[in-house]
Amino acid sequence: xxxxxxxxxxxxxxxxxxxxxxxxxxxxxxxxxxxxxxxxxxxxxxxxxxxxxxxxxxxxxxxxxxxxxxxxxxxxxxxxxxxxxxxxxxxxxxxxxxxxxxxxxxxxxxxxxxxxxxxxxxxxxxxxxxxxxxxxxxxxxxxxxxxxxxxxxxxxxxxxxxxxxxxxxxxxxxxxxxxxxxxxxxxxxxxxxxxxxxxxxxxxxxxxxxxxxxxxxxxxxxxxxxxxxxxxxxxxxxxxxxxxxxxxx
Ligand code: SF4
Numbered sequence: 001x002x003x004x005x006x007x008x009x010x011x012x013x014x015x016x017x018x019x020x021x022x023x024x025x026x027x028x029x030x031x032x033x034x035x036x037x038x039x040x041x042x043x044x045x046x047x048x049x050x051x052x053x054x055x056x057x058x059x060x061x062x063x064x065x066x067x068x069x070x071x072x073x074x075x076x077x078x079x080x081x082x083x084x085x086x087x088x089x090x091x092x093x094x095x096x097x098x099x100x101x102x103x104x105x106x107x108x109x110x111x112x113x114x115x116x117x118x119x120x121x122x123x124x125x126x127x128x129x130x131x132x133x134x135x136x137x138x139x140x141x142x143x144x145x146x147x148x149x150x151x152x153x154x155x156x157x158x159x160x161x162x163x164x165x166x167x168x169x170x171x172x173x174x175x176x177x178x179x180x181x182x183x184x185x186x187x188x189x190x191x192x193x194x195x196x197x198x199x200x201x202x203x204x205x206x207x208x209x210x211x212x213x214x215x216x217x218x219x220x221x222x223x224x225x226x227x228x229x230x231x232x233x234x235x236x237x238x239x240x241x242x243x244x245x246x247x248x249x
Contacts, residue, residue: 022055033165037061045176061089065091142170143170144172152166153166154166197216197217
């Protein structure tokens, strides 16, 4: 099945429920799709749906080495709850050692370039390895998470030859939390302390009521830079449509 053909008609996915998108993914791309989870609220909803539907969709996450203690606990809790393995990918030790030796352990505070370098070593490279065997990946992106995500398609090309599938693209934050409460889905307790978007501990903080989720990430930078590179290609933001580029989570 041709990835570009699948992505050529994004409109038809807009009216599908997230469960239908996930079922379509497994039917259209058997053994060729993977779920990239960061254990965020949206990802937990998606994993709950995958499990309820009994879908054969492998799950992985990235351990940057700088995650919150609560996130590690949640990995364990989630695996127990759903009886599914979550494969954990780590950065290459030699690359981390070299980066830290040259730039220091907290290089991400020194410049945007150094922050991107840290994300490249700790996230993007492991992500590329995790995705290598697959033609498509499922993510928990939603359009109202940030200005930079308002055009996120439900299904679209990722700019690197894969299909990127965001079953919750048109869900609101309220829908996510209503689903979590209705289905008793395990979630990161930091969400109850004002952390809306949870990544590395050193690059994440709680936000005030009414602030956008991404305001808690890399708060020392200006807004247009607040992506980790996982959704950019060559420094360009992913946009809807076949001409747009996309990249990793
Ligand atoms: S979020 Fe911060 S610590 Fe984590 S990989 Fe990016 S720059 Fe490094």
